[in-house]
Amino acid sequence: MSTEPVMRYTLDITEDISVERRNFTQGIAALAGLTLAPGVFLYCAAEAKPDDQAVSSQQRWGMLVNTNNCQEDCDACVSACNEENGLWSLGRPATDAQWIRKLNVKDRQTGHVTSMPMMCQHCEHPPCVDVCPTGASFRRVDGIVLVNKHTCIGCRYCMMACPYKARSFIHEPLQDQLPHSPRGKGCVESCTLCVHKVDRGDNNTACAEACAKEGHQALLFGDLNDPESEISKRLEQFGGTQIRADLGLNTGVRYQGI
Amino acid sequence: MACSVLLSGAVSGGPEDIPPPKGVYSEDTLCVEPVEVMRRQHFDYILDHRDRTVVEGIRTKQYSLIGCIDCHITPNAQGEYARYSQDTHFCASCHLFTAVNIDCFQCHADRPEEAIRKAQEPDVKAQQSVPELHETLQFSTITFDR
Amino acid sequence: METVRFSTIDARSAQYWVLLGLLAFGALVGYLAAHHMDVEGHHITGMNNQIVWGFPHVVAVFLIVAASGALNVASISSVFGKIDYKPLARLSALLAIALLVGGLIILVLDLGRPDRLIVAMTVYNFKSIFAWNIFLYVGFIFITAVYLWMMMERKMNRFTRSAGFAAFIWRLILTTGTGSIFGFLVARQAYDAAIMAPLFIIMSFSFGLAVFILVLQASYAWTRRQLGDAIMDKLRVLLGIFIAAVFYFVLVYHLTNLYATEHHGVERFILVDGGIYTFLFWVAQIFIGSVVPLALIFVKPLNQSRHMISLAALLVIAGGLAQLYVIIIGGQAYPLVLFPGMEESSSFFDGVVGQYAPSIFEILLGVGGVCVALIIVTVGIAILEFLPESLSDKALRLDPVTS
Numbered sequence A: 001m002s003t004e005p006v007m008r009y010t011l012d013i014t015e016d017i018s019v020e021r022r023n024f025t026q027g028i029a030a031l032a033g034l035t036l037a038p039g040v041f042l043y044c045a046a047e048a049k050p051d052d053q054a055v056s057s058q059q060r061w062g063m064l065v066n067t068n069n070c071q072e073d074c075d076a077c078v079s080a081c082n083e084e085n086g087l088w089s090l091g092r093p094a095t096d097a098q099w100i101r102k103l104n105v106k107d108r109q110t111g112h113v114t115s116m117p118m119m120c121q122h123c124e125h126p127p128c129v130d131v132c133p134t135g136a137s138f139r140r141v142d143g144i145v146l147v148n149k150h151t152c153i154g155c156r157y158c159m160m161a162c163p164y165k166a167r168s169f170i171h172e173p174l175q176d177q178l179p180h181s182p183r184g185k186g187c188v189e190s191c192t193l194c195v196h197k198v199d200r201g202d203n204n205t206a207c208a209e210a211c212a213k214e215g216h217q218a219l220l221f222g223d224l225n226d227p228e229s230e231i232s233k234r235l236e237q238f239g240g241t242q243i244r245a246d247l248g249l250n251t252g253v254r255y256q257g258i
Numbered sequence B: 001m002a003c004s005v006l007l008s009g010a011v012s013g014g015p016e017d018i019p020p021p022k023g024v025y026s027e028d029t030l031c032v033e034p035v036e037v038m039r040r041q042h043f044d045y046i047l048d049h050r051d052r053t054v055v056e057g058i059r060t061k062q063y064s065l066i067g068c069i070d071c072h073i074t075p076n077a078q079g080e081y082a083r084y085s086q087d088t089h090f091c092a093s094c095h096l097f098t099a100v101n102i103d104c105f106q107c108h109a110d111r112p113e114e115a116i117r118k119a120q121e122p123d124v125k126a127q128q129s130v131p132e133l134h135e136t137l138q139f140s141t142i143t144f145d146r
Numbered sequence C: 001m002e003t004v005r006f007s008t009i010d011a012r013s014a015q016y017w018v019l020l021g022l023l024a025f026g027a028l029v030g031y032l033a034a035h036h037m038d039v040e041g042h043h044i045t046g047m048n049n050q051i052v053w054g055f056p057h058v059v060a061v062f063l064i065v066a067a068s069g070a071l072n073v074a075s076i077s078s079v080f081g082k083i084d085y086k087p088l089a090r091l092s093a094l095l096a097i098a099l100l101v102g103g104l105i106i107l108v109l110d111l112g113r114p115d116r117l118i119v120a121m122t123v124y125n126f127k128s129i130f131a132w133n134i135f136l137y138v139g140f141i142f143i144t145a146v147y148l149w150m151m152m153e154r155k156m157n158r159f160t161r162s163a164g165f166a167a168f169i170w171r172l173i174l175t176t177g178t179g180s181i182f183g184f185l186v187a188r189q190a191y192d193a194a195i196m197a198p199l200f201i202i203m204s205f206s207f208g209l210a211v212f213i214l215v216l217q218a219s220y221a222w223t224r225r226q227l228g229d230a231i232m233d234k235l236r237v238l239l240g241i242f243i244a245a246v247f248y249f250v251l252v253y254h255l256t257n258l259y260a261t262e263h264h265g266v267e268r269f270i271l272v273d274g275g276i277y278t279f280l281f282w283v284a285q286i287f288i289g290s291v292v293p294l295a296l297i298f299v300k301p302l303n304q305s306r307h308m309i310s311l312a313a314l315l316v317i318a319g320g321l322a323q324l325y326v327i328i329i330g331g332q333a334y335p336l337v338l339f340p341g342m343e344e345s346s347s348f349f350d351g352v353v354g355q356y357a358p359s360i361f362e363i364l365l366g367v368g369g370v371c372v373a374l375i376i377v378t379v380g381i382a383i384l385e386f387l388p389e390s391l392s393d394k395a396l397r398l399d400p401v402t403s
């Protein structure tokens, strides 16, 4: 046995907010181009919630897909998602993860093809969450449905339950994951609505940014609970359809033009 | 026993070729908590922070794993970042030695983002484009009756 | 009935150790296969993002369903007071526990993170039917063990009936739970049916009894104990009734589905143009698993032979596996319908029939689970008094079969 004295420390997990705050205020000040007196916070200067604040149900993040603007031969959103979240293909389509995919729907009567991105619909009543035995699949209070990969046991029941085939199982050991997008063998994952960007205050997702950059403007991210947000206004004016509305899941992703 | 290993191993510098951390946390502490505390209880902090981040979306930097990695995993003289599978990786140097298995890095990045992006660059396998895949997958489209 | 004497089997014979060795080998190989799947990841199996549950789940669900059915013989004796079955009750309960353990081992080893079993056992989401099932399984093993104890401990005999009743109720709930795993998947065309739960219950009767008959025959033949025609005849008729009942429920299931237009697609897929699934349905499940065994059981002179009963039981098991293959894998192979009436295509296999072929690892894992179940039985009957010394007509005081 060691003869050295065993040192014990009580664990006091109260974060050193002063350091965090300092960085935060500096960040905002820089962002807003303002000089602030120490300790004066100007929250309205940026939309980002402070890092130390939990997300709230005041927001419900969602997405509006305007299929009229979506081009059949474009997959900018898919590439952007793969790039943003580090979903490197392993060349095995049947087991490769896909968080977002381009879906083409053809009316057999008219031959008309509608093209649209399909991903996790961030259901308000998500079947994946209902069936998950460990509670690893969960809905964050701001409406984003996530998998807590620390408790996911990889049973894949959620994949059976999801009506949109939105989930992927990781079939092999991975390496070189991106820091903000941890993912690994044996767990299930799906679109996170770019939760790391949302928490950072980007107020947008990688797919929507990419779509806009292509000039297609088919994807609009925003807060469904805020009547002043662009997405709410557009939904109020033009309406938006849920896919498989018959299931009553109240999806956070809505579609126009289908 | 583990105690003496920790102290002698880490305090006396360990393997010489572990690059030093990027900087210090604040004027008063080197790391986010006093070094002796971190050496012994870093996992409690990380674990507690993990649940708050995943579930509540709290993104403070002090106890975030990304923060640990960003500061502690720095390039060596050749500009290379160690992976967790190498014993010159800050975490691995101790965990391999004490045979304490962790599975953090099965999912989490073991190096800062710039290192990973750099590693990916030459052979970023572009995802097969959608139209190409469509062609290969059209073999048995079935139709629905309604 | 007090005269029925139970005893352990003689475990000293070379035959016994060879059997045990073979089973242990099968279990070991199954474990190694699962370990390999865990290290490499599931891409080495036939499973993928379209068919997420594969062959291991077919075998596991079969074993779990059969487990609750294997308890039937005991229930018939204790709950329904059919005294003739009482000598078989102990074996029936042992088999029930063994099959359940075998099935659960497969399920656990197939998890993406089997190392997190402790999470599955400690963190529950009570809305999940899966989580409920974990309780139901553990409870089943516990209650059946208590039931066995009541039966085997003379002082406790008077509680046998109540314990048997509890076990009976529990097993009905358990199979309902297993069936509901699928029944709750509203979005999947193949599973969206209330009849799923009763169908699973009746399947359990049939599969469980078939396994029971085979184990009973094998253990009596190999230990050279007497197994009378009278008791076999009762089991034979019972099996026949159960097979017919499953057949009827399958019929109702498909007829109700055909009635609802939205299910026409999936019905057409299973019954007409689903390739392997259609083949398995008609040939394996209906013909080999139902029609042939019914003939073997009820048509004279076929039904006069002991071997034909074994064969019928074997075919029921084969048909049962096929049935679960069609339900579990066929149900996933049929593409999810996002836009009814439209043609869908994507880079993620939308509108495309899922491709699946079991890999050798999955098959070995399935076989390994069966071996574990049989090891439990083989060891069980050697260390505790599960088997009556004789099941001859005379020992049971049953009238010889006259037909």
Ligand code: SF4
Pocket (backbone or CB within 6 Å): A119, A120, A121, A122, A123, A126, A127, A128, A129, A145, A161, A162, A163, A164, A165, A166, A167, A190
């Ligand atoms: S779309 Fe699927 S994965 Fe996303 S919340 Fe709904 S059920 Fe869950």
Ligand code: SF4
Pocket (backbone or CB within 6 Å): A131, A132, A133, A134, A135, A136, A137, A147, A151, A152, A153, A154, A155, A156, A157, A158, A159, A187, A188
């Ligand atoms: S695979 Fe993971 S997230 Fe999905 S149901 Fe199972 S434990 Fe939950």
